[in-house]
Amino acid sequence: MENVLRPLIVIGGSVVLTLLIGWATDRLLSQADRRHSETPLWGLLRRGRIPYHLVLFAALLRGSYDEAKVLEAHEVGIGRTLTLVLIGSAAWLVIRIAAAVVETTYSRYARAHHDAARVRRVRTQVTLITRVVAAIVGVVAVAAMLLTFPAMRAAGASLLASAGIIGIVAGVAAQSTLSNMFAGLQIAFGDMVRIGDTVVVDGEWGTVEEITLTFLTVRTWDERRITMPVSYFTSKPFENWSRGTPQMTGIVHWHLDHSAPVEAMREKLRDILRECPAWDGRAYGLDVTDTTPNTMEVRALVTAKDADDVWTVRVTVREAMIRWLVAEHPYALPRVNTADAVLPGPRPSPDGARPRRAVDTPRTERG
Structure with missing residues (x-):
């Protein structure tokens, strides 16, 4: 009877204690979250x-397993398995705690500062710091798991002896990966590009959605994702429309007839912009920038607070101006002239004689 009750008491007691301690801890965190709503740490x-x-259960069961007397023939294997579970779950818990602390720090910073560019820079740095911490904790956890095996401890001396050669070989083999990792750190702390920035890379316009230590993801305007190594941004030029201030100036072109009412178009542009919520009110203008034998190029300059709004202003101005020209000034639209050319008439001669035309040719008499 004792052989049955002892395992049940040990295993069941570990499960019950785990649930009770976990429930009590969760209640305390929940109450702290309600009392301190200004910080998201407890949540x-x-x-x-x-x-x-998992940490509680593995620790309780590992400490009391010797008293359970269950599967004594496999006691070493089960004990090592519980140790591995304990190490892995502890590493998982440390990563969660570190992420909570870093996220809380970022939230406080975002509330205290209203500069969007600075907040995005800190967000990028926080994200990469969290990933670095997770990678370090993961490596330490794997190393601790390996050291639980006696064979690995015995081979430690030989591994250290050959560490130099292995390091050189690994560095050459992983040269591109290491360069991307250093490029990721350079981007994070060099403020070259941040999460949420509007960039143009290889002719594609989009928003930086994710930055890791090795790659960067850009979400394009049509919801495609472009993934590229972070070393691209440290080795090639690219456009960052969010660098400094996100304010932008947009350009709208029309090709119109030479008789287009430019001054009336300036007044109409002002009226269109006043009714467009995306216009930030900073500046606008309309000028003739070029001319051809058949048309002239009219350019309008408009401003907006960011890239998304400047696109909205541009399409609004273009459509509204075309509708207005079609309705009020259709002659201003470009036309293809298909009429016959009118030649200038003959000029009368001073003595009243018949004027000579271009087709008239002098005659020569034969003797």
Whole structure:
């Protein structure tokens, strides 16, 4: 009977204690979250419930497993398995706690500063710091798991002896990966590009959606994702429309007839912009910038607070101006002249004689 009750008490007690301690901790975090609504720390810490329960259960069961007397023939294997679970869940819990602390710090910074560019820069740095911490904790956890095996501890001396050669070989083999990692850190702390920036790369316009240590994702205006190595942004030129201030100036072109009412178009442009919510009111203008034998090029300059709004202003101005020209000044639209050319008439001679035309040719008499 004791052989049955002892395992049940040990395993069941570990499960019950895990649930009770986990429930009590979650209640405390929930109350702290309600009392301190100004910080998201306590709510973020509640996301670590699963690894926290695994740490509690593995620690309790590992400490009391010797008393359970279950599967004594496999005691070493089961004990090592519980140790591996404990190490892995502890690493998972540390990553969750670090992410909660970093996210809370970013939230406080975002509330205290209203500069969107600076907030995006900090967001990029926070994201990469979280990934670096997760990578370091993961490597340490894997190393700790390997050291639980006696064979790995015995081979430690030989591994250290050959570490120099292995490091050189690994550095040559992973040269591109290492360059991308350093480029990711350079982007994060060099303020070259940030999450949320509007960029143009290889002729594609989009918004930076994700930055990691090795790659960067750009979401284009048509919701495609372009993934490229971060070393691209440290080795090639690219356009960053969000650098400095996000304000932008847009250009709208029309090709019109030479008789187009330019002054009336300036007044109409002002009326269109006043009714367009995307226009920021900073500046506008309309000028004739070029001419051809058949048309002239009219250019309008409009301003907006960011790239999305300047696109809205441009299409609004273009469509409204075309509708107005069609309705009020149709003669201003470009036309293809298909009429016959009118030659100038003959000029009368001073003595009243018949004027000579271009087709008249002098005659020569034969003797």
